[in-house]
Amino acid sequence: xIKFSISLNGRGQSEEARLQIVEFLAEHGIKxxxxxxxxxxxxxxxxxxxxxxxxxxxxxxxxxxxxxGTVGASGxxxxxxxxxxxxxxxxxxSVSVSPSARHFSGSV
Amino acid sequence: xxDSKDKIHTRRKASDTVRVAITLxxxxxxxxxxxxxxxxxxxxxxxxxxxDSQVAATSARLTELGFKITNSGKxxxxxxxxxxxxxxxxxxxxxxxQLPFNEGERCQSNAFFFPDKDAPWNPLDEFARIxxxxxxxxxHIYMNTLFPGxxxxxxxxxxxxxxxxxxxxxxxxxxxxxGITGKGVKVVKIDSGFAMDHAYFxxxxxxxxxxxxxxxxxxxxxxxxxxxxxxxxxxxMAPDVEFIGVKLxxxxxxxxxxxxxxxxxxxxxxNPNVISVSLGYDMCxxxxxxxxxxxxxxxxxxxSLKALEAEIRAIAASGTIVVFSAGNGHVAFPGMMPEVxxxxxxxxxxxxxxxxxxxxxxxxSKIYPGRDVPDACGLVGMASNSAQYxxxxxxxxxxxxxxxxDGTAKDDGWAVISGTSAAAPQxxxxxxxxxxxNPGLTADDxxxxxxxxxxxxxxxxxxxxxxxxxxGMIAGPGRDGATGPGLVDVTAALALI
Numbered sequence: 320x321i322k323f324s325i326s327l328n329g330r331g332q333s334e335e336a337r338l339q340i341v342e343f344l345a346e347h348g349i350k351x352x353x354x355x356x357x358x359x360x361x362x363x364x365x366x367x368x369x370x371x372x373x374x375x376x377x378x379x380x381x382x383x384x385x386x387x388g389t390v391g392a393s394g395x396x397x398x399x400x401x402x403x404x405x406x407x408x409x410x411x412x413s414v415s416v417s418p419s420a421r422h423f424s425g426s427v
Numbered sequence: 428x429x430d431s432k433d434k435i436h437t438r439r440k441a442s443d444t445v446r447v448a449i450t451l452x453x454x455x456x457x458x459x460x461x462x463x464x465x466x467x468x469x470x471x472x473x474x475x476x477x478x479d480s481q482v483a484a485t486s487a488r489l490t491e492l493g494f495k496i497t498n499s500g501k502x503x504x505x506x507x508x509x510x511x512x513x514x515x516x517x518x519x520x521x522x523x524x525q526l527p528f529n530e531g532e533r534c535q536s537n538a539f540f541f542p543d544k545d546a547p548w549n550p551l552d553e554f555a556r557i558x559x560x561x562x563x564x565x566x567h568i569y570m571n572t573l574f575p576g577x578x579x580x581x582x583x584x585x586x587x588x589x590x591x592x593x594x595x596x597x598x599x600x601x602x603x604x605x606g607i608t609g610k611g612v613k614v615v616k617i618d619s620g621f622a623m624d625h626a627y628f629x630x631x632x633x634x635x636x637x638x639x640x641x642x643x644x645x646x647x648x649x650x651x652x653x654x655x656x657x658x659x660x661x662x663x664m665a666p667d668v669e670f671i672g673v674k675l676x677x678x679x680x681x682x683x684x685x686x687x688x689x690x691x692x693x694x695x696x697x698n699p700n701v702i703s704v705s706l707g708y709d710m711c712x713x714x715x716x717x718x719x720x721x722x723x724x725x726x727x728x729x730x731s732l733k734a735l736e737a738e739i740r741a742i743a744a745s746g747t748i749v750v751f752s753a754g755n756g757h758v759a760f761p762g763m764m765p766e767v768x769x770x771x772x773x774x775x776x777x778x779x780x781x782x783x784x785x786x787x788x789x790x791x792s793k794i795y796p797g798r799d800v801p802d803a804c805g806l807v808g809m810a811s812n813s814a815q816y817x818x819x820x821x822x823x824x825x826x827x828x829x830x831x832x833d834g835t836a837k838d839d840g841w842a843v844i845s846g847t848s849a850a851a852p853q854x855x856x857x858x859x860x861x862x863x864x865n866p867g868l869t870a871d872d873x874x875x876x877x878x879x880x881x882x883x884x885x886x887x888x889x890x891x892x893x894x895x896x897x898x899g900m901i902a903g904p905g906r907d908g909a910t911g912p913g914l915v916d917v918t919a920a921l922a923l924i
Contacts, residue, residue, distance in 0.1 A: 322642075324688050324734035352641030352685075353692035356741030358734045360641065360689050401730075415734040417686040419717075420706040422619065422653045424827075424846040426786060426810065427709065427719055427756035427892040 321368045321376055322352070322417040324360045331410025332357060343406050347371050360417075372414060373402040445513050445521065445540055447494070449504045450559040451477040451485055459559025460502050476501055485557050492516055492551075510540050517542075517561070518549025539566055577626035579818045579841045582834035585777045586843050587806060587817045589627075590663030596775050596806055597853060599664055599917040602860055607921065609665030609859040612866075615699040616661060616852060617690035618654025618706065621672035622647065622822035625655065625840055633662050635670040640685030640693040643674045650678035652827035656819035656844060657705050657852050660805075664856020664917070665863075671697050675706075687761075688735045691742060700862050701748045703855035705848035708732060709757040710794060724758050724793040724895050732760060740766055748862070748870050750855045752847035753801040754788035755814070756892030762800060762847075763792040768858070768870060768877075769800045770850035772807025773884050773914040774816070782887030782902065783909035786814040787847050789889030789900040791908070803877035804910045805850030810890065816845035857917050865924045872924075880919035881912035 330336060340359060341351045347370060349363040369375050401414045450459040453475030460467070460475055477485075486496045486504055493512035498505040510521050521540040541563050542548070554561070579588060587593060594600050621637045624647060628635065635658075637646040649655045654672060662670060673693050677684040685693070687706055694702050710725040728736060743749055743766035751762040753771040762769045772787025783789070784807040792798040808816025815833045822828070823840035833843040858873055868876075888899035889909040900908030 320683060322686055322689075324686070324738075326734040326737040353689045355688070355692040355695055355738045356745065358688060358692065358738045360686065360692060360734075362642070412737065413730060413733045415731045417688060417735075418708065418729075418731050420687050420708060421757065422651070422848060423705050423707060423752035423755055423757070423759070423851075424653055424657070424814070424844050424848040425755065426814070426846070426890070 321363050321365055322360065323363065323368065324358050324415045324417060325407070326412040326415065327357050327359065327410055328412045331412070336410045340407055340410055343404075344371065371404055374400055376416065443510050443540070444507050445510055446564040447506050447508065447513070447561050448564050449485075449489070449506060449561045450502055451481060451504070451557070452559045454478055454481065457555075461560040461562075472502075488553075488557060513563070516551055516554075518547055518551075520546045521563075522546070539563075541565070576820075576823070576840045577630045579820070580835050580839055582818070582843060584812070584815070584834070586815065589659045589817065589819060590666070593660060593663045593806060593817065593853060597664065597857065597915050597917050598919065599857065599860065601918045602921050603666070607860050607863045609668035609856065609863050611669075612665065612701065612859040612862045613669045613671065613697065613699045614661065614665065614701045614703065614855060614859050615671045615673055615694040615697060616654065616658055616703045616855070617673045617675065617687065617694055618657060618704075619651035619676045620645075620649030620654045620674045620678075620822075621658060622649040622652075622655045622825070623658070623672070625820045625822065627659060627820035628662070631662070631666065633666060633670060634668070635662075635672065637672040637674055638693060638697070640673050640675050640690045642677055642683045642685045642689070644677045644679060646674060648678060649674075649676070649822045650825055651676060652821035652825035652842065653705070653848065655825075656821040656827065656842060657848050659819050660817070660849050661703060661852035661856045664853055665859035668856070668859045671699065686735075688738055691735075691738055695742060695747070699747055700866075701750065701855050701858050702742070703750045703852045704761075705752045705846075705851045707751060707754060707757065707759040707762050709754070710760050710763070711758050722892060722895055722897060724790070726793045728760065728794050735761065736764065739764055743767065743870060746869070748858055748873060750851050750858065752851040754893060755786050755846045755848075756890035757788055758790055758792075758893055759788055759800070759847075760794070762788075763790075763795060763798055765795050765798050766870065768854060768873060769802045770847050770854045771801025771804040771889065771910055772845075772847050772850050773804040773910055774807060774809050774887070775914075780886075781882065781884045781914060783884055783889050783899075784809060784814070785888055785890055785899055786810045786845075787850065787889055788893035789909045789911075790893045790895070799908065799911070801847075801911045802874050803854060803881050803912055804884070804914050805847075805853035806845065806914075807847055807850050808845040814845045815843040817849055818843050819849075854915060857915050857920065860917055861920060861924055864921055868924065876920050876923050877915060878906070878912045880916050880923055882914045882916050884910045884913040
């Protein structure tokens with residue numbers, strides 16, 4: 320599964336636009352997981368993500384067991400080439416594929 | 428969402444077997460020790476003692492009627508039977524009862540069958556001859572373990588305990604005694620999970636609930652332990668806040684767990700006054716395994732974090748105060764965002780001397796020029812012992828509990844940890860106290876108050892790993908790069924607002 324978020328521009332923040340985005344992505348099997356003031360979050364199978372955004376991404380693997388001091392998953396940043404489809408272009412500021420976060424009880 | 432009490436109450440079903448204590452009448456008497464109306468003395472007790480043949484005969488008859496005899500003493504027989512047999516023999520109706528627990532108590536069982544007060548009571552006629560009385564036995568409470576696990580283990584090295592050491596060193600005790608404890612302030616903590624049925628929390632009666640962010644599972648579980656442990660820092664500082672834990676982790680399928688952004692989106696559904704997050708990302712180059720390859724700071728935010736950045740800006744603009752950890756040698760995002768309050772670290776030794784924690788981050792952001800991290804400091808240990816500094820409760824046998832080296836057992840539900848993961852909830856708790864007194868404070872107001880009232884820390888250095896020039900930011904008199912204004916002083920802060 321790929322988790323990603325859309326940062327909405329001013330036009331995309333209306334209820335109508337949000338609905339339009341969610342419905343467009345749902346038609347491709349992409350499910351909305353959350354929404355905030357200026358963002359929408361989704362989860363997609365890699366194939367569905369690739370079909371919509373033209374980017375071949377793999378699911379992130381589960382983080383490996385971690386020794387003390389490195390608590391938290393890796394913070395690597397994938398920067399895939401993402402093409403925003405024209406149906407979403409009027410509403411979208413950026414599309415972010417979500418990396419795993421670190422817990423700040425362990426060190427670098 | 429069930430709270431911890433609900434969970435305790437629903438974990439075990441009422442057994443269909445009832446446990447009955449039966450007393451017998453004395454030889455040649457119509458009454459035994461329960462129904463006897465006269466004064467009970469040693470002599471009367473001796474006269475009421477049934478003989479062995481009477482016990483045997485009564486036991487045999489009870490067995491014929493459907494009881495299973497489990498034991499007998501001088502005056503009583505213990506027996507079990509099904510709920511249905513009991514109802515038939517005593518002409519009554521049993522209903523399911525639930526014991527009213529005090530928080531933290533544990534019982535042998537918490538649901539059982541017993542006749543209601545207005546239930547019929549028509550025992551077999553022959554019972555009047557062969558038994559004195561029969562009572563269904565309630566499940567017992569383990570009085571010796573009223574708050575099991577609520578007392579932390581002992582370790583040999585200098586460390587702090589919650590709540591007392593943390594509130595003392597951040598000078599919050601006087602504020603608490605004045606009646607300011609965070610009441611009416613809603614604080615969301617976004618983290619791995621929240622095992623708030625730990626006796627440390629239940630014994631203190633904190634008001635908490637856990638909600639799941641998208642993809643997270645099991646609100647009562649914290650397989651990592653991080654969220655549970657760090658919550659104790661926040662609740663130590665502000666014990667009467669309305670605490671909402673937003674759980675991110677999915678212990679079964681970790682990759683399906685929620686992102687920080689999804690956690691923030693969930694948090695905002697609850698209209699919090701304060702959000703505390705001890706998670707983040709390291710803004711340095713990494714390899715494909717996510718390991719840092721250089722201390723050079725990134726100069727632009729990766730696209731993958733732009734949505735998170737936008738949402739945090741919007742949340743901060745809405746008036747919610749957002750606190751993030753500065754990092755433990757990390758060049759932490761979102762801890763470096765100008766809109767958040769960034770929590771760094773100060774170590775207080777056994778003799779009370781303060782120094783910058785060389786485990787905590789301090790840096791000037793290259794992504795947000797002019798932004799210096801941290802804004803203020805909480806209590807964080809030193810790198811020389813992996814920041815093992817604060818004894819914190821967590822889910823027994825969770826990932827953090829199982830790790831070696833802190834002197835606690837692997838399954839005792841306690842670990843000695845810190846990092847700026849501890850500092851963020853400490854600052855969030857301090858902010859909740861400030862909002863309790865003055866709800867109109869903005870993030871800028873709070874930073875200004877910290878600037879003016881924090882205790883100056885003039886020695887030590889922050890983590891070298893967080894500084895591009897290799898060598899941790901140095902602490903010195905006045906505001907400095909290592910600790911900002913220094914260690915938060917809650918009493919001084921509240922005196923200013």
